[in-house]
Amino acid sequence: MSATRKAYRSAILHSVGDPAEVGLEASCEYYPDGLLVVDEGRISALGHASDLLPTLDANIDVVHYQDALITPGFIDTHIHFPQTGMIGSYGEQLLDWLNTYTFPCEKQFADKAHADKVAKIFLQELLRNGTTTALVFGSVHPESVNALFEEAERLDLRLIAGKVMMDRNAPDYLTDTAESSYTESKALIQRWHGKGRLHYAVTPRFAPTSTPEQLAMAGQLLKEHPGVYMHTHLSENLQEIDWVKGLFPEQKGYLDVYDHFELLGERSVFAHGVHLCDEECQRLSETGSAVAFCPTSNLFLGSGLFNLPQAEKFKVNVGLGTDVGAGTSFSLLHTLNEAYKVMQLQGARLHPFKSLYLATLGGARALRLEDRVGSLRPGNDADFVVLDYKATPLLEYRLEQSGGIEETLFVLTTLGDDRTVLETYAAGRCVHQR
Numbered sequence: 408m409s410a411t412r413k414a415y416r417s418a419i420l421h422s423v424g425d426p427a428e429v430g431l432e433a434s435c436e437y438y439p440d441g442l443l444v445v446d447e448g449r450i451s452a453l454g455h456a457s458d459l460l461p462t463l464d465a466n467i468d469v470v471h472y473q474d475a476l477i478t479p480g481f482i483d484t485h486i487h488f489p490q491t492g493m494i495g496s497y498g499e500q501l502l503d504w505l506n507t508y509t510f511p512c513e514k515q516f517a518d519k520a521h522a523d524k525v526a527k528i529f530l531q532e533l534l535r536n537g538t539t540t541a542l543v544f545g546s547v548h549p550e551s552v553n554a555l556f557e558e559a560e561r562l563d564l565r566l567i568a569g570k571v572m573m574d575r576n577a578p579d580y581l582t583d584t585a586e587s588s589y590t591e592s593k594a595l596i597q598r599w600h601g602k603g604r605l606h607y608a609v610t611p612r613f614a615p616t617s618t619p620e621q622l623a624m625a626g627q628l629l630k631e632h633p634g635v636y637m638h639t640h641l642s643e644n645l646q647e648i649d650w651v652k653g654l655f656p657e658q659k660g661y662l663d664v665y666d667h668f669e670l671l672g673e674r675s676v677f678a679h680g681v682h683l684c685d686e687e688c689q690r691l692s693e694t695g696s697a698v699a700f701c702p703t704s705n706l707f708l709g710s711g712l713f714n715l716p717q718a719e720k721f722k723v724n725v726g727l728g729t730d731v732g733a734g735t736s737f738s739l740l741h742t743l744n745e746a747y748k749v750m751q752l753q754g755a756r757l758h759p760f761k762s763l764y765l766a767t768l769g770g771a772r773a774l775r776l777e778d779r780v781g782s783l784r785p786g787n788d789a790d791f792v793v794l795d796y797k798a799t800p801l802l803e804y805r806l807e808q809s810g811g812i813e814e815t816l817f818v819l820t821t822l823g824d825d826r827t828v829l830e831t832y833a834a835g836r837c838v839h840q841r
């Protein structure tokens with residue numbers, strides 16, 4: 408028996424399907440008194456404690472949590488590491504927000520020591536909030552991505568990141584060229600993609616800050632490196648959309664710009680997609696592309712309300728993103744609280760099982776990682792969180808009134824935040840303890 412074998416006994420809940428596809432009942436598995444067995448960083452068994460305990464060696468270490476819920480680690484499908492220090496910047500919508508706050512903040516990442524310091528803060532913040540996998544924007548500087556990957560490697564996290572490609576419509580101090588962005592991205596892919604649990608994403612910031620030549624280079628990188636991701640922004644803000652139409656008059660619309668440069672595909676993730684037409688949803692769907700739904704950001708920047716029912720209708724893969732620093736929280740629990748309100752404002756409901764799906768398995772599917780993370784299926788990486796039913800006096804009192812796991816989960820997403828996360832495990836190792 409492996410010395411690293413360990414078992415965790417608690418209420419356990421995970422998503423096994425999209426409620427929009429398989430129905431609510433079949434979308435989750437719940438074990439009121441469950442057992443999760445971990446071996447060499449992987450999940451080796453999941454089931455009812457009464458079934459599994461008798462099958463285990465007598466001397467196995469069993470950690471027993473009372474008043475807690477184990478779920479898969481959360482998956483953040485869109486976040487900016489260099490914007491950690493500017494979260495909560497006042498008063499602007501997207502384009503002015505970028506010029507006033509974002510670009511000056513990202514400038515600091517030319518300094519590797521600064522990037523190293525923020526990488527530590529950023530990854531600790533993810534783990535404190537129960538996020539074990541993220542798709543991350545770096546800055547334009549390759550050193551920012553080196554700093555982030557070095558720290559993620561040390562923590563053995565499953566993480567996808569890339570250097571921003573940006574060769575126009577930004578300050579000189581923050582632009583690369585089509586050529587240098589290609590060369591620098593390629594070197595980063597060679598250094599990091601597939602190393603441990605790390606993956607690379609080719610990351611053009613958004614259509615307005617790349618020349619056609621640079622977008623063509625991004626497409627070239629994807630062709631030359633199958634398995635690498637593509638990560639950008641799409642249709643977030645109405646002024647931005649008009650700007651794209653002016654910059655690329657030959658294209659049918661915003662998504663068509665990316666399509667023209669062959670940037671759509673199964674490993675392509677587009678943040679926001681707040682103002683998509685049906686044809687664009689259809690195109691995202693048929694190419695297997697994904698959208699990151701970022702409710703706190705969309706509300707904070709006044710961008711608009713993401714239409715989740717439209718995405719479901721066209722079977723577009725959707726994950727959940729915090730989009731820090733436009734997003735106002737690292738917590739995907741808190742992000743789900745805002746997602747629920749975004750749906751309410753459109754006369755729609757976000758069921759707690761769909762919320763769990765978005766924050767876990769849906770994110771894993773958007774990132775094509777569902778055979779590794781996003782659920783507690785045996786064989787998956789042992790990335791999971793322990794949520795504390797007694798994290799605050801109000802949560803404890805409210806959950807005493809709960810009629811069952813659906814209500815409990817809904818309350819966790821309504822009242823929950825970093826305080827709710829008692830422990831976070833990555834590859835079977837405890838990486839955060841509250």
Ligand code: GUN
Nearest residue numbers: 509612613640704730733
């Ligand atoms: N569009 C282009 N860059 C950004 C960014 O940094 N944040 C957000 N929310 N949208 C963008």
Ligand code: ZN
Nearest residue numbers: 487640678730
């Ligand atoms: Zn963003």
